[in-house]
Amino acid sequence: MEEQKEEQKEQKEEKEVKKEEKKEEKKEVKKEEKVSKKLEEIIKTVEELSVMELADLVKALEDKFGVSATPQVVASAGVAGGTEGEEGGEKKESVSVILQDAGQSKVQIIKAIKEIMGLGLKESKDLVDAAPKALKENIAVSEAEEIKKKLEEAGATVEIK
Secondary structure: OHHHHHHHHHHHHHHHHHHHHHHHHHHHHHHHHHOOHHHHHHHHHHHOOOHHHHHHHHHHHHHHHOOOOOOOOOOOOOOOOOOOOEEOOEEOOOEEEEEEEOOOOHHHHHHHHHHHHOOOHHHHHHHHHOOOEEEEEEEOHHHHHHHHHHHHHHOOEEEEO
8 A cells, every 4th residue: 555655656756857857848949949050059169168268259259349348337427626536647447446344334234235236145245244355346436436435324434446
């Protein structure tokens, strides 16, 4: 009697596994239908590249087509007079935001970093615990100022370099 129950249970489990496999196959077929053969070959080739080769590929594509893979930030209206981003008459185009100290309100700072950087709670906490730590590098001055303002409101000590 128990053997029959075990066999039935095993059969049910096998059926469930087969159903899951069929679902996955259907998903794969749908994905494959959306992409042409030519693109499939390119994707397969890219999958086989190392990280360094991918970086070289991105650089080569940027040079070839005269584009940049980094997101562009639209500059807001300029501030009259000098700013922190100016040194010796030259204005810096990109800066880094560095979290110097989390201060007393770590929870608020973790929430702010989570929102600003789009990270999970653990990753945000790890960044705060690792202070002093660069949060974002090579970003526009206006974006850096916004991030600095948000973090200082939360109680952090932030530096822009």
